Amino acid sequence: MSDSADTSRTAVKTYVPAYQKAEWESHAEELDMSQSEFVRTMVQAGRQGFESDSAKPDSHDPDPGGNGLETQVLELLAADTYSWEELLEAVADDIESRLDETLEELQSNNRIRYSGRHGGYTTVDGGGDGD
Template sequence: MSDAADTSRKTVKTYVPAYQKEEWQSHADDLDMSQSEFVRTMVQAGRAGFESGREEPTSPDPDPGGNGLETRVLKLLQNDTYDWDELLEAVSDDIESRLDDALEELQARNEIRYSGRHGGYTTVGDNDGD
């Protein structure tokens, strides 16, 4: 992100099942956050594991919601010294293992499948007639 990045706020709209919205609101309340702040923080946290090599946007709040990357880095560095690769590994929470678990769960629920014919994972029902 460049130094001249546009920091104005824009609306993002999404639709989720009612039970999920209620769960998110409850979790946001537990963290003393607005629902918007909660969703924004969770999206950014989720993106962090998928954007290696990209610069993380600076956060106006160094610890939004109480579990920010800045806080994790500071805690790690309080008691030890890490090189870049060690620090990256320490904060990435083993993304490969998490992805493997997610793929297994989605396959168990029959929402996705691996298709050798199509060269990768696909949602169930996609490309079945090909």
């Protein structure tokens, strides 16, 4: 394991509607995965569509417009051997911090707000929250 990758474990807590949790439990069971493994895997799969600007064709990325995750995995494995769980944590990097920073910026620009009534974030103009 590379010294620069912190693979310590930490809890992430989220709230979803009961029907969604039941669907996730069922799907995880079908895939013979724990709920935690299922959620981590699905989050990582979903993140692939949100790669950084380095994937733009005019960048100096060795895989322009390609799969940034592939490049990251190859770089990690070139330095050391990783288990599935270690790789998953290593590529998860700082998505939580990036999301927090983005939400703070959007709130400070008065583009979104947290709505306790609607159970989460919503646009200031009320789009999509039923206002």
